[in-house]
Amino acid sequence: MKRRTFLLGTASGFSVLALAACVPPAPVPTPSVSPTAVTPSLVPQPLMVSRTNWSTDAFSRGSFSYAAVGATPEHRTALGQAIDARVFFAGEATAGEEPGTVQGARASGLLAASQVQDVAAPGERIIVVGAGIAGITAARQLVDAGFSVVVIEARDRIGGRIDTVNGDWPFAIERGPSFVHSTSDNFLDDELTALGVTLLPFVRTPEVRTRAGLVVEVSPVGTQAVTGALDWAADQQQDISVERALVDSGEAGLSTTANAEGLSDADWLEYEIATKLKVETGATPSQQSAWYTTDIASADDDQIVIGGYSTLLTSDAEGLEVLLSSVVNRVAHDDRGVSLRLGTGESLSADRVIVTVPLGVLKAAAIEFSPPLPFAHRGAIAVLGMGVVDKVWLRFDAPFWDTAARLWTIVGEDADFPVWINMMPLTGEPILMGLVAAENATRLSELDDDAFLAAALTALEPFLAVPD
Secondary structure (H helix, E strand, O other): OOOOOOOOOOOHHHHOOOOOOOOOOOOOOOOOEOOOOOOOOOOOOOOEEEEOOHHHOOOOOOOEEEOEOOOOHHHHHHHOOOEOOOEEEOOHHHOOOOOOOHHHHHHHHHHHHHHHHHHOOOOOEEEEEOOOHHHHHHHHHHHHOOOEEEEEOOOOOOOOOOOEEOOOOOOOEEOOOOEEEOEOOEOHHHHHHHOOOEEEEOOOOOEEEEOOOOEEOOOOHHHHHHHHHHHHHHOOOOOOEHHHHHHHOOOOOOOOOOOOOOOOHHHHHHHHHHHHHHHHHOOOOOOEEOOOOOOOOOHHHEEEEEOOOHHHHHHHHOOOEEEOOOOEEEEEEEOOEEEEEEOOOOEEEEOEEEEOOOHHHHHOOOOEEEOOOOHHHHHHHHHOEEEOEEEEEEEOOOOOOOOOOOEEEEEOOOOOOOEEEEOHHHHOOOEEEEEEEHHHHHHHOOOOHHHHHHHHHHHOHHHOOOOO
């Protein structure tokens, strides 16, 4: 990844996700909840609701990694280094290319498996901790190469943050990643298509509305301010936050005088931050590095998944030995092999282990390593950030909106859900997917389902159809 790389495409962070973690048991979000009494809203009550709450999920502790202030690509490389040819690491946080994405996580699993193959003798027993995309990919490669492999997963399902839900929904909804970014060296789109998964081109030009429901054209001043701040930061002697770069460069000094639409230049900077910076990283500008950010694939190649991202995991996991609902809380190794302790007190031994738990789990020290992780690994875990982006899926009896736009965004206020995906033109179903990120996601994570739904419905009020 290049130093000081930054992409400003709207919603380019929609594909990010990571893997399953193995940590002490804790309640996890249920796939779907039925709304009960909520704060009254002008928006009609939905028939079905499904929300995520990744920050409070003990098996993820966040949504995906991002470059915090002081973090560099070298920290990801360091986190992915093997320890004594016994303990290996994989996961989106270790990905040198496309960290924070399905593609990056999968590539890291392939790399870790190759590292094991380089040092392991034929027939060795390998344990993979985590049955997300990195773990299943690594296990698949090692089994096909003739190794004895067992995958240990804390959840009662494979996939980690790839979480496809069917149930009573008209089509399979994705609580984790929903998009695929095509790249020159990644063929996820071809694989998903071959598995019968529908991928539809996604036009990412948003319909932007004010809180009053007025449709407005996007002003470039917000994008220009962020670009100018990052260009200025690139010439500084040390990394600083995006927020500080905006202030110290003078780019944040935009007019607060409202125009005829009720919007100021400062509003458009806040729009850039809310709909792009926060959604792409799950972090606030004060947390994000102005030098390094997640390098995400070209926006022009976005495709939305209709029909089950988890199909890819199911296919790769076929024939694998997977131990579900099993928590790993200790990984020990010496020159003879590795030993894992489960939450039940049971111990398992193997020749080598690949640890694919998310960065958030490592930051929480939910797994004890013996001997302790080397300084380089601990330093990387400490400096890399773990962002939070949550989703809410809403199914309505009929559309209350009158727009065919697929991407909706809100300007002029710090909306909890500033970005919405309209599935109606894609599927014919009156279903919306909303995104909440960074500090707003953390705050809303503490709400019960009714209050969370009320916040979502309030955010949708700008899109109410105007009566004739």
